[in-house]
Amino acid sequence: MLGGGVDQTVADRMVALARDTGVTLFDTSDVYGQGESEVMLGKALGAHRKDVIISTKVHARTGPGPNEVGQSRVHMMRRLENSLRALKTDWIDVYQIHQFDPLTDFDEVLRTLDDAVHQGKVRYIGCSNLMAWQVMKASKIAALRGYAEFESVQAYYSVVGRDIERELVPLIVDQNLALMAYSPLSGGLLSGEITRERAPAEGTRRSRFDFPPVDRERAYRTIDALLAVAARHGTTVPCVSFAWLLHQPHLTCALVGADSVEQLADNLGAANVKLTPEDLAEIDSASRLPREYPYWATDLSASRTPLPKAPTTPTM
Secondary structure: OOOOOHHHHHHHHHHHHHHHHHOEEOOOOHHHHHHHHHHHHHHHHHHHHOOEEEEEEEEOOOOOOOOOOOOOOHHHHHHHHHHHHHOOOOOOOEEEEOOOOOOOOOHHHHHHHHHHHHOEEEEEEEEEEEOOHHHHHHHHHHHHHHHOOOEEEEEEOOOOOOOOHHOOOHHHHHOEEEEEEEOOOOOOOOOOOOOOOOOOOOOOOOOOOOOOOOOOHHHHHHHHHHHHHHHHHHHHHHHHHHHHHHHHOOEEEOOOOOOOOHHHHHHHHHOOOOOHHHHHHHHHHHOOOOOOOOOOHHHHHHOOOOOOOOOOOOOO
């Protein structure tokens, strides 16, 4: 994401560093940086636009009017044209709805997105922040109507936020969807500066806005494990956090949000961190979710443990 206090000169350097390191996907939204993110990304890419994948999103409020929010046909068509102008491009590779819109039927949403695909303005469509049943419902409507279907799911996913492993990940694997993980450092919680004994520093993102929400005890237990693994590899907690994500077989890409060239370079270094099975087991032991229903019932069924035999009643 660009535009959050980063000027164009720094944005140019960050985009160039990412491209030189092998990054091919740049994710943004029409409201990031109050709309400046798309503009800055378009300028930073310049003639290299054709060499990368751009994903952007639509839904958030962009003005005071009733047609300046959500996924109505009029709002999405207006915002798509605005995104194309801001990004200085003729097409968007992945166009995503940013969240669920309870006021607009999926049929209207998907028909509008399908039109954008047929017009050549969008290559593929995706969704973000949806529940598994909503993704599946949209998929079935699209298949029934012959519309373009979601190809990707963008969701919050980090080693201290593994909630999507309950419902979304099984769906993603079953339906062969791409998974783009956002906030892999959990809003700065995995910066390496926060521990059980050390609260977020004044002025940092976590001190201003405690988001995404996490189970604090599990998070601190996980940070302890990350510190131990980082020490063995001679690297940082952020690098190990990213590396853990990159080792998950269902992941397509992790989205890096950096505030400086130096922070971006450190995060990109995660690609060179190779975690051992022992490292992964240690991190998993600290961070895994408890088994909730119906998973524990499925586990019992899968174990095929025979029921205890009833006592035999003696006959006379």
